[in-house]
Amino acid sequence: MAGSSGEQAADYRSILSISDEAARARALDQHLSTRSYVQGYSLSQADVDVFRQLSAPPTDSRLFHVARWFRHIEALLGGPHGKGEPCGLLASKGWRAQPQWAPPAGTEPCKLRLYNSLTRNKDVFIPQAGKKVTWYCCGPTVYDASHMGHARSYISFDILRRVLKDYFHYDVFYCMNITDIDDKIIRRARQNYLFERYREQKPVPAQLLEDVHSAMEPFSVKLSETTDPDKRQMLERIRQAVTLATEPLRQAVHSSLAPEELDSRAQVLLEEAKDLLSDWLDSTDGSSVTDNSIFSKLPKFWEGEFHKDMEALNVLPPDVLTRVSEYVPEIVNFVQKIVDNGYGYVSNGSVYFDTVKFASSEKHSYGKLVPEAVGDQRALQEGEGDLSISADRLGEKCSPNDFALWKASKPGEPSWPCPWGKGRPGWHIECSAMAGTLLGASMDIHGGGFDLRFPHHDNELAQSEAYFENDCWVRYFLHTGHLTIAGCKMSKSLKNFITIKDALKKYSARQLRLAFLMHAWKDTLDYSNNTMESALQYEKFLNEFFLNVKDVLRTPVDITGHFEKWEEEEAELNKSFYDKKTAVHEALCDNVDTRTVLEEMRALVSQCNLYMAARKAARRRPNRALLGNIALYLTHMLKIFGAIEEGSSLGFPVGEPGTGVNLEATVMPYLQVLSEFREGVRKIAREKKVPEVLQLSDALRDDILPELGVRFEDHEGLPTVVKLVDRDTLLKEREEKKRVEEEKRRKKEEAARRKQEQEAARLAKMKIPPSEMFLSERDKYSKFDESGLPTHDTEGKELSKGQAKKLKKLWEAQEKLHREYLQMVQNGSVQ
Numbered sequence: 001m002a003g004s005s006g007e008q009a010a011d012y013r014s015i016l017s018i019s020d021e022a023a024r025a026r027a028l029d030q031h032l033s034t035r036s037y038v039q040g041y042s043l044s045q046a047d048v049d050v051f052r053q054l055s056a057p058p059t060d061s062r063l064f065h066v067a068r069w070f071r072h073i074e075a076l077l078g079g080p081h082g083k084g085e086p087c088g089l090l091a092s093k094g095w096r097a098q099p100q101w102a103p104p105a106g107t108e109p110c111k112l113r114l115y116n117s118l119t120r121n122k123d124v125f126i127p128q129a130g131k132k133v134t135w136y137c138c139g140p141t142v143y144d145a146s147h148m149g150h151a152r153s154y155i156s157f158d159i160l161r162r163v164l165k166d167y168f169h170y171d172v173f174y175c176m177n178i179t180d181i182d183d184k185i186i187r188r189a190r191q192n193y194l195f196e197r198y199r200e201q202k203p204v205p206a207q208l209l210e211d212v213h214s215a216m217e218p219f220s221v222k223l224s225e226t227t228d229p230d231k232r233q234m235l236e237r238i239r240q241a242v243t244l245a246t247e248p249l250r251q252a253v254h255s256s257l258a259p260e261e262l263d264s265r266a267q268v269l270l271e272e273a274k275d276l277l278s279d280w281l282d283s284t285d286g287s288s289v290t291d292n293s294i295f296s297k298l299p300k301f302w303e304g305e306f307h308k309d310m311e312a313l314n315v316l317p318p319d320v321l322t323r324v325s326e327y328v329p330e331i332v333n334f335v336q337k338i339v340d341n342g343y344g345y346v347s348n349g350s351v352y353f354d355t356v357k358f359a360s361s362e363k364h365s366y367g368k369l370v371p372e373a374v375g376d377q378r379a380l381q382e383g384e385g386d387l388s389i390s391a392d393r394l395g396e397k398c399s400p401n402d403f404a405l406w407k408a409s410k411p412g413e414p415s416w417p418c419p420w421g422k423g424r425p426g427w428h429i430e431c432s433a434m435a436g437t438l439l440g441a442s443m444d445i446h447g448g449g450f451d452l453r454f455p456h457h458d459n460e461l462a463q464s465e466a467y468f469e470n471d472c473w474v475r476y477f478l479h480t481g482h483l484t485i486a487g488c489k490m491s492k493s494l495k496n497f498i499t500i501k502d503a504l505k506k507y508s509a510r511q512l513r514l515a516f517l518m519h520a521w522k523d524t525l526d527y528s529n530n531t532m533e534s535a536l537q538y539e540k541f542l543n544e545f546f547l548n549v550k551d552v553l554r555t556p557v558d559i560t561g562h563f564e565k566w567e568e569e570e571a572e573l574n575k576s577f578y579d580k581k582t583a584v585h586e587a588l589c590d591n592v593d594t595r596t597v598l599e600e601m602r603a604l605v606s607q608c609n610l611y612m613a614a615r616k617a618a619r620r621r622p623n624r625a626l627l628g629n630i631a632l633y634l635t636h637m638l639k640i641f642g643a644i645e646e647g648s649s650l651g652f653p654v655g656e657p658g659t660g661v662n663l664e665a666t667v668m669p670y671l672q673v674l675s676e677f678r679e680g681v682r683k684i685a686r687e688k689k690v691p692e693v694l695q696l697s698d699a700l701r702d703d704i705l706p707e708l709g710v711r712f713e714d715h716e717g718l719p720t721v722v723k724l725v726d727r728d729t730l731l732k733e734r735e736e737k738k739r740v741e742e743e744k745r746r747k748k749e750e751a752a753r754r755k756q757e758q759e760a761a762r763l764a765k766m767k768i769p770p771s772e773m774f775l776s777e778r779d780k781y782s783k784f785d786e787s788g789l790p791t792h793d794t795e796g797k798e799l800s801k802g803q804a805k806k807l808k809k810l811w812e813a814q815e816k817l818h819r820e821y822l823q824m825v826q827n828g829s830v831q
Helices: 005-016 021-032 045-053 064-077 148-167 183-200 205-225 229-254 259-272 274-288 292-312 328-340 355-360 377-384 427-439 450-468 500-506 509-517 529-554 568-589 594-617 624-640 663-688 691-708 727-767 801-827
Strands: 113-116 121-124 132-137 171-178 320-323 344-347 350-353 403-408 423-425 443-449 474-480 483-485 525-527 710-715 718-724 781-784 790-793
Touching: 005 021, 005 045, 021 064, 045 064, 113 474, 132 148, 132 427, 148 171, 148 292, 148 443, 148 474, 148 483, 148 500, 148 509, 148 525, 148 624, 171 292, 171 427, 183 274, 183 292, 205 229, 205 259, 205 274, 229 259, 229 274, 259 274, 292 500, 320 427, 328 344, 328 350, 328 403, 328 427, 328 450, 350 450, 355 450, 377 403, 377 427, 377 450, 403 427, 403 450, 423 427, 427 443, 427 450, 443 450, 450 474, 500 509, 509 525, 509 529, 509 594, 525 529, 529 594, 529 624, 529 663, 529 718, 568 594, 568 624, 594 624, 663 691, 663 710, 663 718, 691 710, 691 727, 710 727, 727 801
Parallel strands: 132 171, 132 443, 171 320, 443 474, 483 525
Antiparallel strands: 113 121, 344 350, 350 403, 403 423, 710 718, 781 790
16 A cells, blocks of 8 residues: 555656656556555545546556556546546446535424513513523512412413423523512501401400491591492492491390390401401501511411412422512612612602603613503502502602602501611512512513503613613513403402412312413413313313323233334324424414413324224224323423423323322232223123122222222223222212213103103093084084084184184094094003
8 A cells, every 4th residue: 555645646746747658657557556446445636636637548458557547537537637627426337425415404493482571572582691591570469368360470480481491491590579578568467466456355345336337437438439340349348248247236235135145246247347447447556566576477477378379289489589578688779779870869768769860861761561551640559559659658759650669667667777767668679679689680581460560560670770770671571461250350459369279179280270271371361160161171181091091001012012013094193293293382482372282282182082993993902102102292291381290101190299109000000900800700790691790890890999099991892991080080970970870861751751641641632532522612613513513603603614624624633543542442452
């Protein structure tokens, strides 16, 4: 073998420098004799250059090395070429170089788009730092039980968070706050404290009546001034309930009834008048409440209840949780910098945000989310809180649109030291300071309920951008839709709400989540019987599919039986499977459209059900691997949505969540043995004609096993299908089956009764001789002929020929019926 390509090039240059053509050819032949240029020979640029100097192989047969080399390169390059000419490969029998490869055209990958309240459009989601996503979510104000409105928001954000994290594989850092300092909390804590103190004092019935009367006066004024129809209706209900409870106690006092009866009626009034008395006591004694622990006890309790509710709903906990009470120093510093930047001012110990100054700045915009709501004083005052809208407080502002960053505390309110005197944070500043401390000058996502857009979130944006002196504190603002109760507005303040605990008594966490998944996260959701029934039916539909696939996978086969030949049906189902996966991906990219995803999943399951039914009808085993892959994919998607716990390998888990026990894997082998034993016993009972054993077998299936959460499904000519199902579900199915059977029995009896009545009526009619059939109709006819046919009407007028003809036909039909009756009597078939 020759040396390197550089050495070869030098040798060639030396050979080409020989002027005598014959000598040059002999030198080239001598050089080539030391090289291998058979198939697999690596062509060098030096070879190509020398080849291009030759027009043809040498004619001297002794120079066979040159001739062989020439033919080899000619086969590769397609013949001699001039200098600089391109050389392409020919389709020859010699060795070939690899052809040029071109990548496929492909399709444009689908991009995730989210509905951004800042643009009111679906915007392509682009995090600021690669795959890392910073996300802040407004948490609850904890002064009462969490309700389905909270569930609407936090389940929806949990689904979005899981999809971004587990489907799109973003690294999500999720922060949420707890508002434990707020006007509502302060007022409710004072009211609870004062009412309980009043109850402990055990006022005598006469004093209670007097106090309720005193409390009713300001309440009636409040009612008369209320214009909101929903709130007015709530207040009317309170007044009516108090009035109804007052009268029995008043009568008991006047009648000097026994102390036990007086006390009983007093307790009823005390309970009904709780809200009325609490408002009144707060207005008279609220300023005397000075112990800060009173204001922390209430939110601490309800925060604990909130976390329990979220855990019960399978909502992931935040990566970090902030409480306002723990961030007061940071809030004070935040407010101070806003003032230093020129966007805040101090007034009478409070600090307000200067909306006019901010809006007039070239770098800033006020009201980014709902610009049309700027100036809405009702909304602004709701944002300030009930304790902060007195005339003196409103008079402290430079502009009605300004809002409190820090509030000087009044008597009866908690307070913290600050440069402006003792006070407490405003509502809007809390989230800005806490989110800014953790996430910095700009976050990727901020989330909250739709009703928080203005003024809360617009004010958050303004004060945060005033602090950071930027215009991009939030990149994507996501707002979940409202929740209505059977079409009506739901509100904690209106006492028109369903608590999460009450909802979970009726439905499972999975059923509630499926109901939310079946609706767009940003749209209004109506929590009603129809909504939940749809969710229950969807869950049952999926569960039956998973149970059927598990039964297929449990069918014993050898190792090679796991891989079966695909027919046209399998290829078609597999194509549909991949089409549905593509459709699911596109739906998730389209603002995480879970409603469409669930419909695509439903369609895929329906196709699988048809495939399994066709295989069952043909007595052929369905393809295990294909159905298993589809079931695993659906399980994976439901896990991403939080509708299936992580421990389940396929389908909905059986048994109590969090126990760590795979109930299905544990008990199924025993149930399979029981099923096979039962099938053997049934076969013998049928052969030996022992109905009692068959009845016992049916009782085991219908009555005993459902109590244990086990369903046996018998199919003619096929093995019994064994399924583990939630016990309550099976008992409901059993009751429904009994109801249907009872309904069928009732309808059958009703049909038999009607038939019997019809037969009796027909028999009664048959008994009447034709000569007597019209004699009872004296209100229509006055004269009859010898055969009993009417001849004249009641006025004595002779019947027309048409009337007489019609009556004659009826008479002849009755004559035929009566003859049949007489024949039946003669035969003994009737008595």
